[in-house]
Amino acid sequence: MKIAILNGSPRKQNTSSMVQAFIEGAEAAGHEAVEYQVGKMNIGGCLGCEYCHTKGEGKCIRKDDLEQIMPAYLEADMIVFASPIYYFTMTAQMEAAIQRVYCIGKPAKATKAALLLSSGSPGVYDGAIAQFKAYMAYAGIEVAGIITANGADNKSEAKLAEIREFAKSL
Numbered sequence: 001m002k003i004a005i006l007n008g009s010p011r012k013q014n015t016s017s018m019v020q021a022f023i024e025g026a027e028a029a030g031h032e033a034v035e036y037q038v039g040k041m042n043i044g045g046c047l048g049c050e051y052c053h054t055k056g057e058g059k060c061i062r063k064d065d066l067e068q069i070m071p072a073y074l075e076a077d078m079i080v081f082a083s084p085i086y087y088f089t090m091t092a093q094m095e096a097a098i099q100r101v102y103c104i105g106k107p108a109k110a111t112k113a114a115l116l117l118s119s120g121s122p123g124v125y126d127g128a129i130a131q132f133k134a135y136m137a138y139a140g141i142e143v144a145g146i147i148t149a150n151g152a153d154n155k156s157e158a159k160l161a162e163i164r165e166f167a168k169s170l
């Protein structure tokens with residue numbers, strides 16, 4: 001499978017450790033896994049201008065880094081959304097990337113998705129998980145798994161092994 005991982009963290013720490021473990025497991029199982037560092041990209045919010053659905057024929061009027069992540073939406077068989085929790089949701093960069101899929105409606109090929117969330121405290125995931133599940137139900141994409149890590153768990157060998165095993169099982 002072609003797996004695209006959208007990493008919403010603007011820095012390379014906890015979420016990136018989870019992403020790295022996922023890539024190791026996925027590659028061990030023979031999948032192709034590509035990470036897109038959305039958190040470090042310049043992707044603005046959707047303007048709601050409808051250019052994409054009229055004159056633009058599926059192309060967004062905003063010229064920013066969205067183009068770098070379009071392969072994830074157009075070609076991936078699976079999309080992994082990985083993000084730290086910022087104020088009870090995914091990062092603003094990730095939210096912009098999620099909402100800008102509007103130009104093509106929904107991911108074109110993906111049949112599976114997963115969510116990896118990193119946070120400081122436990123019990124802060126309800127908003128992000130509800131959004132993810134609703135979005136996947138709308139897009140007709142199977143939720144293959146949701147893994148969360150908080151505090152010291154973020155980089156614990158047990159958590160990284162759980163993520164590796166999950167990716168291997170896909």
Ligand SMILES: Cc1cc2nc3c(=O)[nH]c(=O)nc-3n(C[C@H](O)[C@H](O)[C@H](O)COP(=O)(O)O)c2cc1C
Nearest residue numbers: 009013014015084085086087088118119120121124
């Ligand atoms: C702006 C900001 C908001 C945050 N909000 C929350 C929060 O609401 N709940 C929480 O548990 N942790 C929160 N955190 C902590 C991060 O989710 C946590 O440190 C995470 O592991 C960071 O991942 P990263 O190393 O990939 O950036 C916040 C951190 C920042 C910088």
